[in-house]
Amino acid sequence: MTSTIQANDLTPFGGVEPDEAWAEEVRRLARERDAVLLAHNYQVPAIQDIADHTGDSLALSRIAAASDASTIVFCGVHFMAETAKILAPEKTVLIPDARAGCSLADSITGADLRAWKAEHPGAVVVSYVNTTAEVKAETDICCTSSNAVDVVASIPADRDVLFCPDQFLGAHVKRETGRENLYVWAGECHVHAGINGAELAERAAESPDADLFIHPECGCATSALYLAGEGTVDPGRVKILSTGDMVHSARATKASSVLVATEIGMLHQLRKAAPEIDFRAVNDRASCRYMKMITPAALLRCLRGGLDEVHVDLETAAKAKASVRRMIEIGQPGGGE
Template sequence: MAVRMADGPAAGLTEEIHRLKREKNAVILAHNYQRPEVQELADVLGDSLALARAAAKTDADVIVFCGVHFMAETAAMLNPEKTVLLPDLEAGCSLADSITADQLRAWKAEHPGAVVVAYVNTSAEVKAESDYCCTSSNAIEVVRSIPEDREILFLPDMFLGAYVQRVTGRRNMHIWMGECHVHAGIQPSQVKTVLREHPRAELLVHPECGCSTSSVYLAAEGVLPADRTKILSTGGMLKHASSSEAEEFIVATETGILYQMQKRNPGKRFVAANPDAICPFMKRITLDKVRDALRENRYVITVPEDIASRARLAIERMVAIG
């Protein structure tokens, strides 16, 4: 995958965005699943945890969040004095939509005293009902930080929850049955097929994937190559791809990350476990929408303070751990 600099109208659009950024003292944060041209534009590119940390530390007056709605909400709660813009209000998340605050309150009532660990892919209202947030890169550390005698409610991703439970051995951990429709669509059978086609490749699996738990099991059983099967966050995948001596990788996550992997490692080969694993929400943000967000101050993401004040503690715990 060759990396090309923007030219023609795209170059003019990029120049306008940079000018607006300077005028408004803005920073652009972008997730690893964004379109290549948006990744190229970002001041900070990363996974959910890296972007949350960047949002907490920035001295910019305006944060343009090229991601999905819950990410912009998180940035807004960490920076109540700053303006947080989401270039497209329709950039949602099927996983975040899989649990509501009312559902969580009902679940908590069934398990009084349990510690609630919410994946960052949740709404502000759900975070406000939680004790800890986590991302795929620090979920294991968050769970391990909780005393072993405390019951845990882990939500909303069942694949990440099952993976964390297997690694930590926590028997008193209950898991919400939610999923990301894109990651859930990456199945073990697809992984096996691609591995047969690329027998020397390393397998990099995001823990949200429908194949994550089975990959850990199959690697332990010798069906998958244990020394070449890695369960990693998107940020972890990028780091591993650069440090590994392997020359070929099968990547089981949303395909947007392949652009950055190839850019950073031009001599290596990256193959999608499922080429159709494309998040339509992440792809809604375009250069035109980033320009319009800066030019017209749209769309401003805010969270009511009564919700934000309760959610902020869980988010800050997430940022501090792992």
């Protein structure tokens, strides 16, 4: 079925409390649709807790492809559901609200990338998985925040590299590889870009014994490394991590408190992974309005009506899948973002 909601109306579906009656109906409808429920780490806690699997977008897409379920309900933003469809084209993929977009994915289009490629003939295109199917189809190799450095390092040194779309992740890769022929697209996630170095420095000064978990999409990632280099923060406490790697590090850290620089939905999974640790956001306003459009009401609407189905045309899907496969051939990609 197709939604009739206008894309420019971003008012979330509301009016439903995530109580036990809601949970029972969601589970019943999911069984009736032979659906597996997947929730991204940035979803509201009620959605994370009802899901069959919670994680980062690529890990969830791989779960979707391997699942015996005929229907995938992807509680995340649109490019994530597209990736699940690319990896599992035979399955029905639903997103509870198709209006849930992504400022980072929207920062580059297929046409933008084709024009950029024309300016750099012969360059290898490396695209973050946080991109649309159209952009993945124009890409040579996809990457995640966990393996972006390894992907770029695998490309012959004499080949120019076009890295898109996140400028902060691109800066991290350029810093780690020392590669001068790496050109970075000036895109950003508006939520991560808003977590700035001044806030991080202030929070770190208030909690000098805390570990710092920094997502490489953050505007403060460079500042974190600068603080470590200056000795303001113990370098051993600064960890540049994908969302998936944050969960692993939460279980392994010896710190009693952790400052977290990413979207605030991540705190729910970290607190579940290590309830004895005090996890606090560097910026407690870092909430993605698009992620939060997947409400309890939206999920119920999706399961009742089979809304909103995600489609990717076969040619685009085949090209996009090839760029994802090349990434996996280089090495295990770890966290999706």
